[in-house]
Amino acid sequence: MSGTYLGMPAFPVAAKEAVGNETLRGNLRHATHTIRDKRAKAVAELDDWALLREAGKRIKDHTLRHLDRYLVRLEESVTAAGGVVHWAADADEANRIVAELVKATGETEVVKVKSMATQEIGLNEALEAEGISAYETDLAELIVQLGDDRPSHILVPAIHRNRGEIRDIFRDRMGAWGRPAPDGLSDTPGELAEAARLHLREKFLRAKVGISGANFMVAETGTLVVFESEGNGRMCLTLPETLISVVGIEKVVPSWRDLEVFLQTLPRSSTAERMNPYTSMWTGTHDADGPSTFHLVLLDNGRTNTLADEVGRQALRCIRCSACLNVCPVYERAGGHAYGSVYPGPIGAILSPQLRGIQSEIDASLPYASSLCGACYDVCPVAIDIPEVLVHLRERVADQGGKGHRLEKAAMKAAGWVFDHPRVMAAGERAASKTRRLHPSKLPGAGAWTDSRDLPELPPESFRDWWKKHHNDRKDTGT
Amino acid sequence: MSTGAGAASGTGTGRGGGTGTGTSGGSRERILARIRAAVADAPDAPEAARDYLETHTPDERVIDLLAENLADYRALVHRTDSEGLPTLIARLLAERGARTVLVPPLLPAFWLSALSSVGTDLIRVEDDPTATARELDVVDSVITGCALAIAETGTLVLDAAPDQGRRRITLVPDHHICVVRTADQVVGSVPQAMPLLDPTRPLTWISGPSATSDIELDRVEGVHGPRTLEVILLTE
Structure with missing residues (x-):
């Protein structure tokens, strides 16, 4: 492997290239969809899965x-x-x-x-x-x-x-x-x-x-x-x-x-x-x-730093199974290279910035490379609450950067990339509702204007879900 | 805790070309100190309760489930009793067209007692600890016993006992025949297997023939390990 991660562009730049590559997207979609169905079947064979996960x-x-x-x-x-x-x-x-x-x-x-x-x-x-x-x-x-x-x-x-x-x-x-x-x-x-x-x-x-x-x-x-x-x-x-x-x-x-x-x-x-x-x-x-x-x-190589973060240390539970990659709507579309690390996908988005620190644009942007849909947490065999750590790291990025800081800009671009991809967002909204308790009342990194006001509470279901359900109900009842 | 072990690490070997008494020793203390500082205020984390199931499989299902799961991952499964074993082994080797068969140091003699019946040119190769990997690479087949088998996962565990031999003899040849005694070597689950295994021995867990999922995440049998795995379930 002579490819290097040094000087990697921040997440949104690399992701944009990947999305433009039809072959890459097709390869990823095929592989991740194949494996995620098989995984669900293999897990369903063990009726004590939840206990094994907790253990x-x-x-x-x-x-x-x-x-x-x-x-x-x-x-x-x-x-x-x-x-x-x-x-x-x-x-x-x-x-x-x-x-x-x-x-x-x-x-x-x-x-x-x-x-x-x-x-x-x-x-x-x-x-x-x-x-x-x-x-x-x-x-x-x-x-x-x-x-x-x-x-x-x-x-x-x-x-x-x-x-x-x-x-x-x-x-x-x-x-x-x-x-x-x-x-x-x-x-x-x-x-x-x-x-x-x-x-x-x-x-x-x-x-x-x-x-x-x-x-x-x-x-x-x-x-x-x-x-x-x-x-x-x-x-x-x-x-x-x-x-x-x-x-x-x-x-x-x-x-x-x-x-x-x-x-x-x-x-x-x-x-x-x-x-x-x-x-x-x-x-x-x-x-x-x-x-x-x-x-x-x-x-060690950054592991003891990660261990010192009371929210982030749970990333060290990771057993590198990669189930979180296979279910992630962002990974599926952006591809692994966009994460600029040997650890791609949701786990990479919380592991790399902690192991390497958040001083580079790529590492500051990684916590934003997510729609917080929570599918990663659901499949994690050691129950790493990846959305919780992502939100926590966003706060850290915001705290160290400040308004107009280059790292904040990189982060906002990553968030913008997620917003620009409707199907990624759709998955994100559904789970954002399920994980309401996790969301901060202040939007980290969004600059001074949010300081004086709280974010509106997330509704129990997204508009998209409400519409779909409503629409189907109407069909079902023949009205 | 023990400074004795620390003194041995990286320094007490006399080889390794000076991997740095200084650097390695210093890093040991530094890493341990960083860990202690990192978790100093962390909440207590008690040992895990083992409240998951010891097994998912009723006893009477164990042997059949083992056979099903082995076959599901493309192992070829045969059943026989002691009387039928020698001729079954001889037949499998003949069908494979094996000219040489590798045997571990202490295989029950009767297992191979029918080899002469299928042809005189089958050469029996004893494992010699000085044999190179290249010499093993020209052998056609290998026959071993096992330490135990696990039904729920379709797994054979080898522990390098005299009826199994060194790890490499079941790796380099392309055809492995493994005999499992169903009376006392099959357990239902992984938790049932753990207390029966000795971690001071080298252990190899085998679940089907060599395979890969690296091309489009689709399982394909047959890469570096034996591409054909035959399992004989031996009843009394």
Whole structure:
């Protein structure tokens, strides 16, 4: 991935480009609608879903409240199991630690499991600057890397590409990175997957260093967990001699049994499956099975700042399932790139400005990239109240900017973009009514004129809904 | 809490090319201090109540549900008893056209007792800890047991016990046959599985053959792991 987020235009500019791109919009609509129906079905199979969701929320809240204690416990457990634990305060430090660990092995290439944390810190670019080639092995990440592109979705980073585009990228670019695509490659998903299998296999078989993230880390046992589908994760986690895992500090859970909650909620929320094809769990190093050297790099990079915000800290509960992206009317139309971050969609709109701070135009505009419709909150398996955090962050943007400030302007443009898209607004109004208690009585960032007056209370239903219902009632009664 | 663990981290290894006693050690204390400051005034957050269901499945449904869910994710499911097992395994390998079959260190001997009946050229390959990934890549099939299976999710859990072998042997070959003893290895749900598993062992949870949803969010079977997964449900 050579695309960069530095100097990204604020949300409305990037979103406008995306909306003009018919192919992109079609790809996104198709993919998100497919997955959201499947998710609803997978969730409906568990009649205790609400209790599992509440348990997931509480496990995360409890862990975050005592994060220092559980990280120290994790460090003890991992160390006792033969792993080495490192602590990185920011992206630069994490990248430096990983680069030095790789160099110490004498290797110049690594295979990677898809990991949000390593994307967040720009690890591939940092390794490249040190003369180390990092090969992404997740199919979607491979598509992004070969296409010299940026990821646009947490789970499926190449969601903005359709099968025809993927075929073209494989045909044109695979040869430059290793084994070329087979002659006459078609655009059927099966053939594309086969091409990726052949291309990556030689890299797996010779790899000496693997780099991963982790979905969960268990403090009690020192166990790390990676959920995946393709088997590229298993390849990277078991074939190399050295494994380096870079994991955000908020990924720890206290006990082994805590996993039973997320093992039920994450796959159903994420790929809408009862269970993803492969989940790997390892605890330090295991004799003659898998890597003989294991390093864990614990990453802060803005997480402790987020933890200090009493409303915003709930974003650290996120288990990166991406269900909120798939139901979001703004994401569906604007696409992932518009969010200017590896974390797009509703969760990105509250996570990126907190991890990076709200000093840039893109980060100040992100809390406004929403109609507050609340669909994200409804599907979140750890009950993050994303609309609540968005409103809170809008207040923070307004407070630091002041009238006419460039950040305020960026924010207002993002809000304007949402207002300019009627179907986005329609979804927003419906839920704005459902979430009435959350809305501030003063409009943040709207300048001096609102200070002297309160916002009108939201009516229990929007005009659109009232009209539709009224209209239908009339039809039903034949009047 | 424990300064001992802290001293070990990043510094006590003698390798890693000096990843920075200074930086890593300093960052450890800095991150922990920042966390303590961040949550100092946070409200109490008690441990979660486990009031969700232990299982969603009545006992008598467990085996059938396992078979259904395995098949739903495109695993090929077979049922047999101990008497029929050797010939079933032999038949599956023959139908696959396997010339080599990888076996973990301690497979019950009778499982493979009928191999000679289907042809003499099937070569049995013992897993050798020094075998490279490349050597495993030329093997056609692998046969293992499992630690347990979970009905509600259609999942096999392997824990690298002697009847399953190292993690890589069920990963590199393209055809995996896994035998599940229905009498004592099948549970209904994930919460029922957790206390039976040992987290100090490397665990691999397998739910159907390798797949991807990366092309238009549509599930396609067959990427890097075994593209064919056959599960034998073994009754007494």
